[in-house]
Amino acid sequence: THFGYRDVPVAEKQKLVGEVFSSVAGKYDLMNDAMSLGIHRLWKRFFVATSQVRKGDRVLDLAGGTGDIAALLKERVGETGELVLGDINGDMLRVGRDRMTDRGNVRGFEYVQCNAEALPFPDASFDLVTMAFGLRNVTDKDAALREIARVLKPGGQARVLEFSEVQAEWFKPIYDFHSFKVLPKLGSLFAGDADSYQYLAESIRKHPPQAELKAMMEAAGLARCSFRNMSAGIVAIHTGYKV
Numbered sequence: 384t385h386f387g388y389r390d391v392p393v394a395e396k397q398k399l400v401g402e403v404f405s406s407v408a409g410k411y412d413l414m415n416d417a418m419s420l421g422i423h424r425l426w427k428r429f430f431v432a433t434s435q436v437r438k439g440d441r442v443l444d445l446a447g448g449t450g451d452i453a454a455l456l457k458e459r460v461g462e463t464g465e466l467v468l469g470d471i472n473g474d475m476l477r478v479g480r481d482r483m484t485d486r487g488n489v490r491g492f493e494y495v496q497c498n499a500e501a502l503p504f505p506d507a508s509f510d511l512v513t514m515a516f517g518l519r520n521v522t523d524k525d526a527a528l529r530e531i532a533r534v535l536k537p538g539g540q541a542r543v544l545e546f547s548e549v550q551a552e553w554f555k556p557i558y559d560f561h562s563f564k565v566l567p568k569l570g571s572l573f574a575g576d577a578d579s580y581q582y583l584a585e586s587i588r589k590h591p592p593q594a595e596l597k598a599m600m601e602a603a604g605l606a607r608c609s610f611r612n613m614s615a616g617i618v619a620i621h622t623g624y625k626v
């Protein structure tokens with residue numbers, strides 16, 4: 384139904400996701416600004432500002448990439464807090480670490496290359512797990528959600544910020560045009576890579592919509608799950624708790 388829509392076989396997906404993010408790692412932030420007209424910064428600020436996080440917390444930012452969320456979280460956990468950036472892609476993690484070091488953020492940070500589907504952390508080891516614009520790239524999302532629930536301490540919070548289903552009918556054709564016509568052009572212009580951005584647009588359309596993701600979180604063992612739309616559902620924040 385969407386122009387340019389095609390299926391990516393599951394087996395190829397992991398490899399493709401790796402290549403996408405390696406090819407864009409250096410220009411990732413510039414592209415985010417260009418694609419969202421800078422609005423992704425507001426979404427991220429709101430996401431962190433409304434998270435359950437206290438001074439001294441130990442937080443995992445999954446699919447942490449270039450570290451936008453982690454940098455905002457650091458302000459909240461303070462000197463005594465600990466932030467672990469987990470990402471499957473070494474290039475993204477390296478850009479994130481360099482950026483963090485440039486901002487003077489060194490102490491209290493850890494960088495772990497890991498797959499969200501099989502986390503290398505013991506049970507009940509984090510007060511908060513955040514995942515921003517990462518879940519839709521994960522092949523087995525149910526496994527990732529189960530892992531998030533597993534590594535959370537009782538009372539801990541899971542928070543997912545992700546593209547979701549646009550709610551306003553009149554906006555859908557404009558959004559599709561932006562995603563499938565403008566976005567790949569911006570991709571080739573800025574990053575010399577239209578395919579990666581074509582893939583990103585498709586991954587957004589395939590991601591489970593609001594209610595479905597909420598049900599998946601419940602099935603993964605998280606309690607009191609809820610979601611909240613931002614920008615008419617272009618993105619949504621999903622929240623759940625470990626009991």
Ligand code: SAM
Nearest residue numbers: 446447448470471472475498499515516517520
């Ligand atoms: N959270 C950052 C932000 O909001 O700017 C980065 C988001 S970026 C769109 C998606 C990230 O997810 C990439 O860095 C990618 O390497 C990572 N990723 C994709 N699949 C993953 C997986 N299975 N496990 C962990 N990270 C993954």
